[in-house]
Amino acid sequence: MSIPADRMSPEERRAGASLASIFALRMLGLFLILPVFSVYAKTLPGGDNLALVGFALGAYGLTQAIFQIPYGIASDIFGRKPVIVIGLLIFALGSFVAAWAPDMNWIIVGRVLQGAGAISAAVTALAADLTREEHRTKVMAMIGSSIGLVFALSLVGAPILYGWIGMGGLFCMTGGLALAAIILLLKAVPPAPPTNGHEKLPLRRVIFDKDLLRLNLGIFVLHIVQMAMFVVLPHALVDHGGLEAASHWKVYLPAVLVSFAVMIPAIIAAERKDKMRPIFRAAIGLLAIVQIGLLFFGQSLWTLSLWLLLFFVAFNVLEATLPSLVSRTAPAAAKGAALGVYNTTQAIGLFIGGAAGGYVAQNFGDNAVFATAAVLAVIWLVVANSMNFPRPRTAPAATQTV
Numbered sequence: 195m196s197i198p199a200d201r202m203s204p205e206e207r208r209a210g211a212s213l214a215s216i217f218a219l220r221m222l223g224l225f226l227i228l229p230v231f232s233v234y235a236k237t238l239p240g241g242d243n244l245a246l247v248g249f250a251l252g253a254y255g256l257t258q259a260i261f262q263i264p265y266g267i268a269s270d271i272f273g274r275k276p277v278i279v280i281g282l283l284i285f286a287l288g289s290f291v292a293a294w295a296p297d298m299n300w301i302i303v304g305r306v307l308q309g310a311g312a313i314s315a316a317v318t319a320l321a322a323d324l325t326r327e328e329h330r331t332k333v334m335a336m337i338g339s340s341i342g343l344v345f346a347l348s349l350v351g352a353p354i355l356y357g358w359i360g361m362g363g364l365f366c367m368t369g370g371l372a373l374a375a376i377i378l379l380l381k382a383v384p385p386a387p388p389t390n391g392h393e394k395l396p397l398r399r400v401i402f403d404k405d406l407l408r409l410n411l412g413i414f415v416l417h418i419v420q421m422a423m424f425v426v427l428p429h430a431l432v433d434h435g436g437l438e439a440a441s442h443w444k445v446y447l448p449a450v451l452v453s454f455a456v457m458i459p460a461i462i463a464a465e466r467k468d469k470m471r472p473i474f475r476a477a478i479g480l481l482a483i484v485q486i487g488l489l490f491f492g493q494s495l496w497t498l499s500l501w502l503l504l505f506f507v508a509f510n511v512l513e514a515t516l517p518s519l520v521s522r523t524a525p526a527a528a529k530g531a532a533l534g535v536y537n538t539t540q541a542i543g544l545f546i547g548g549a550a551g552g553y554v555a556q557n558f559g560d561n562a563v564f565a566t567a568a569v570l571a572v573i574w575l576v577v578a579n580s581m582n583f584p585r586p587r588t589a590p591a592a593t594q595t596v
Contacts, residue, residue, distance in 0.1 A: 202329045205384050209324035210333035212382040213317055216278075218340040219375040220285065223368025224254070224308070225348035226355060234361040240298030250302045252545060257309030259541035266315035266534020267397070270527065274320035274386045278313045278379055282372045285311030289369030293362045304365070311372075315534035322521035322529055323387050327584075328465055330521060335461045335514035339454055342510060346450040349443040400532045405523050408581045410536055412478075413516050414543040415574045419481065419567040420509065421547025423488070426560040427502070430488075435495035445499050453506035460511050471583050474515055478578055480508040482571035489564040522584040 202210070231251060235241035269277040288307025295301045318334070325333045355364060400406060431437045431445065460477075464470040484505045492498050517536065524532030554563050 202325075202332065206325045206329055206333065208382065209321065209384050210336040212378055213321050213324075213333070214336040214340040216375040216378055216383075217314075217317060217337050218344045219371040219378070220282070220313070221341050222344040222348060223289065223364070223371045225345050226352045226364050227361070227368065228348070228352070230352050230356040230361065230364075234356070235298065235301075238298050238301065239296070243298070246298045246302070250298060250305050252548070253302050253305040254309040255541050255545050257306050258312045258314075259538050259545070261310055261312035262315050262537040262541065263531065263534035265312050266319065266530035266532070266537070267528075269316035269319055269530040274316050274323065274530070275379060275383070277316045278320070279376055281311040281313035281316065282376050282379075283311070285313075286369040286372040289365050289372065293365035293369070308368075312537070314537045314540075315530055318517045318533050318537075319521065319530040320383070320386055322518075322533075324384055327522055331461055331465050331470075331515055331518040334518045335457065335510070338510055338513040339457070341513075342450050342454070342506065346443070346447040349446055397528060397531050399525060400528050400535055403523070405582050406520065406532060406535070408577050409516055409520050409523065410539040411577055412512070412574055413536055413540045415570050416481070416509065416512055416516070417540050417543035418547035418550065419485065419570060421544050422551030422554070422563050422567055423485070423505070425548060425551035426555050426563045427488075427498075430492060430560065431495070431498055434493050435498050437495060445495075445502060449499065449503040449506050452503055453510050456507045457510040457514070460507075461514055464515065470515065470519075473511065474519075474583075475575065475578055477508045477511040477515070478571060478575045480504060481512070482568050482575060484508065485564045485568035485571060489561055489568065492564075519584065 228251070231247075235247045235250070240246050265277055265281060285308050288304045288309075288311065290304075291307060292301050292304025295304055318337070321333050321337065322330055352364075355367070359367070428442060431442055435445075437445065460473050464473045484501050487497070487501045487504075492501060517533065520532055520536045521529055550566075551563050554566055
């Protein structure tokens, strides 16, 4: 029977749910490691070297940045699913190496291999392939929401699991989840459409396209702000909110969950009512307001919780709309390449945000971090005001044979 164009088809819903689950399985393992890794590192030879510990954490993002574009291009040529399977196998191998690692050097090797399984571009390109434009942002929101949810859950579950199975067990669990994601990919994700074969890819056009540059600037700024903000926010929750570190999840988890409830109507309005432009700009503006609020009005637990909730609203809306806009703006033959550039820019933003946030906080204080983040968000808003948004296409109704 006929499926109205404003409703997702069963295949689109299945694609969104299964790809979001693949992202969640992979990211859950990564997030579970973060809250307890610095404690575990002290038990290993070389773990008293903070530079090595920091590099072990950052090595994943570094190799992600290197491999996103090659994986994206390969998915344009050879197909999405084979590239995703290879990436997940490499990621699982890195997890098992890290589980076995007798010292920090081998931990770094494992983290480098984990990062070399850079499947984000291929997965988001597959999501774009399997959905119509009018529903693409919803699917990207499903993927983004799954990441936010497992991040919040990891803050609660990591200390408990670490106590039960140790860091080696957590790394093995990470590898096992990656292998489970392969099974899910092959069994649950609908068949991908044909690739463009060995057609010459307009990579130069992808890199220098003005609207794609604006979108890549956006994800770069968004993740600089995110990482810089979380360098100092935990201290603010302790110093101004009186909340011990072990209880921070009591703020994070409700903020993430409530932000989903606010984000969903915004995404629906952006797609069904052609409100992408104002909602996108409003989310960037809200990101700037949050940083200004933290700068001047973040001296209590309640105000910090409010600004954190508003941050997650803005972050989740932007995290869902940005890859959707990239996939709609990019040339059809280079969708994976465009998303590879996008994910590379994201990874660089994460790295620079953490490093720069720590430097600014160390030398100029926590408030300087919020002020810098506010300035960056305002610059992004100015740039976004001159961006050409893809015009919505009127797609034919999807059909389903019954």
